Each structure stands twice: as C-alpha cells, then as structure tokens.
Amino acid sequence: MKNTIIKFGFYGFLLSIVLFLSGLYFGKGMDFSTQEVVGYLTMVVSLVFVFFGIKHFRDNENKGQLSLSKGLLIGLLISAFTASGIALADYIYTTAINPDFFNEYIAMMREQGHTEEIPDWGSGFMAFVMFATVLIIGFIISLISALILQRKN
Structure with missing residues (x-):
C-alpha cells in the first residue's frame, strides 16, 4: 500500500506543480x-491519480479486493501529495514569481465594487488554503473512486 501511495502521490505532486505553473504562465x-x-x-x-492509485492497489497488490475504508484512505493520502504540490506551487508563485499578486487581486476586487475590507493573509496562509481546498476535492474524488472500485470476494 505504501509504495502505491508514494508512486501515485508523486505523480499527482509533479502533475499539480506543472499544471499550476503552466496555467499561471499561459494565463497571464x-x-x-x-x-x-x-x-x-x-x-x-x-x-x-487518486482513481488510478486505488485501482492499482486493488488489482495488483490486494488480490482484487478493496474495502471502502481502505480505498478512501489510499485516495486521501494520494490527495495529500497532490495538495502539497499545488500549495508549494502557489507559495512559490506568490513569494518569488509574482509577489504583488495579492495587491493586484485586492485592487481587482475593489474595481468590481467590493467595498468590505479584504484581509491580506500572506502567502503561507493562502498556500494552506490551497492545500485544504485540494484535500477536500480529493476527499470527494477518493470517496467516489472507492465506491466505484470497492470489491469484496
């Protein structure tokens, strides 16, 4: 189980960084x-990679069997790798690549008529928010994947 989580988690980690930074570069x-x-x-x-990691574990490491709880655990751990990649990319972007991002975003919000005070939480907090957001989405994908792939013999 550990090897599956590390392998597919690493794939998710790399893909998340590449896609996140590509989206920022091409979306300027x-x-x-x-x-x-x-x-x-x-x-x-x-x-x-959550789905593929759970499927790989079921088919190649667990003799075709998968409980809902085991599938959910594997999916969440793979999601944590992916969430870490996006949080890291977000932190790098907002500290090194575009440190004025928050000021630009706040200015845009004010232009759209948002008059309430918009807190400036900083790059570390925003990276944590990105991590939590991806983990929540990962939980949903893990649950759906585990429900689809569960099999008891």
Whole structure:
C-alpha cells in the first residue's frame, strides 16, 4: 500500500506543480475569474491519480479486493501529495514569481465594487488554503473512486 501511495502521490505532486505553473504562465492575459476556473480544473485533473492509485492497489497488490475504508484512505493520502504540490506551487508563485499578486487581486476586487475590507493573509496562509481546498476535492474524488472500485470476494 505504501509504495502505491508514494508512486501515485508523486505523480499527482509533479502533475499539480506543472499544471499550476503552466496555467499561471499561459494565463497571464486572462482575468482572475478565468484563472480561477483554470485553477480548479488543475486541481481536479491533478487528482486523477487518486482513481488510478486505488485501482492499482486493488488489482495488483490486494488480490482484487478493496474495502471502502481502505480505498478512501489510499485516495486521501494520494490527495495529500497532490495538495502539497499545488500549495508549494502557489507559495512559490506568490513569494518569488509574482509577489504583488495579492495587491493586484485586492485592487481587482475593489474595481468590481467590493467595498468590505479584504484581509491580506500572506502567502503561507493562502498556500494552506490551497492545500485544504485540494484535500477536500480529493476527499470527494477518493470517496467516489472507492465506491466505484470497492470489491469484496
């Protein structure tokens, strides 16, 4: 089980970093709403390895059997790798590549008429929010994958 989690988690980690940074690079001219959609697509696509990791464990390591709880655990652990990749890429982007991102985002929000105070939480907190968001989406994908792939002999 450990090897499956590390293998497919690493794939998710790498894919999430590549897709996240590619989306930022190619999406420079896009507005923040479009970039947000691209960001969520990046999260979901990066989590595809959850399904394949659970399936690999069932078929190759567990003699064709899979309980819901075991599938959910494997999926969540793979999701944690993917979430770490996106959080790391987000942190690098907001600290090294574009440290003015939050100021630009707040300015855009004010232009759209948001007058309430928008807190500036910093790159570390926002990376944690990205990690938590991907982990929540990963939980949903893990649950669906485990339900589809569960098999008891």
